[in-house]
Amino acid sequence: MGVRELAEILADAADGVFPPADGSVTVVAQPSAREAGVVAFAAHAVVFTDEDPAWVRDTLAADPGDPLSAPLCPPFLTAFAARTGRTVNNIDLLSVADRLPGEPPLALAEARHREHPRVVRALRYREDVRVFTADGGVLVLGRGVAGRWECAVEVDPHAQGRGLGRALATAARHLLPAGTAVWAQQAPGNAPSVRAFQAAGYRPVGAEALLVPGRP
Helix, strand or coil: CCCCCHHHHHHHHHCCCCCCCCCEEEEECCCECCEEEEEEECCEEEEECCCCHHHHHHHHHCCCCCCCCHHHCHHHHHHHHHHHCEEEEEEEEEEEEECCCCCCCCCCEEECCCCCHHHHHHHHHCEEEEEEEECCEEEEEEECHHHCEEEEEEECHHHCCCCHHHHHHHHHHHCCCCCCEEEEEECCCCHHHHHHHHHCCCEEEEEEEEEEECCC
């Protein structure tokens, strides 16, 4: 692959066009000072960092494990965090869905408060954050990694098991600007969240680990 930007790689993935599944690693510049990390597709990883690409490749080559999984394994992520002075967030399933026309499938009210834990987290990692509430749930929409639209949902315990998570994830698709897609990260162990987003039409495209500024 030639020199590319992360935003371009993600846009292609949203359209179903992925880097070659040849076991290689692409290193691209960070989209901003806030964002460094790894996106792993099928047999191809993209590391976005302002560190020397030679350091990335040498560190990966030193891992005696499976080279296909090395970019998301603890040895590399630990070295990456130590090198950059960052903290590794969760390794998430990365999924994407296209915009849908029309109104969302449930009544939403746009909120102005910023105290909800989901909102507090979103403001750390996203710009242009908007918050919507429904009876029993919260939808957060904003621009995250490489400017992509991202959403997260939260369902109150008393409202779980009724399809509200799926409805909120679907609603995010109706709130996008024309011609855009929305991305979502789910912890692989959170099976209800994974099922809700896939039921809402989000397509799994890979896995992602973000390194955020500062140590715990």
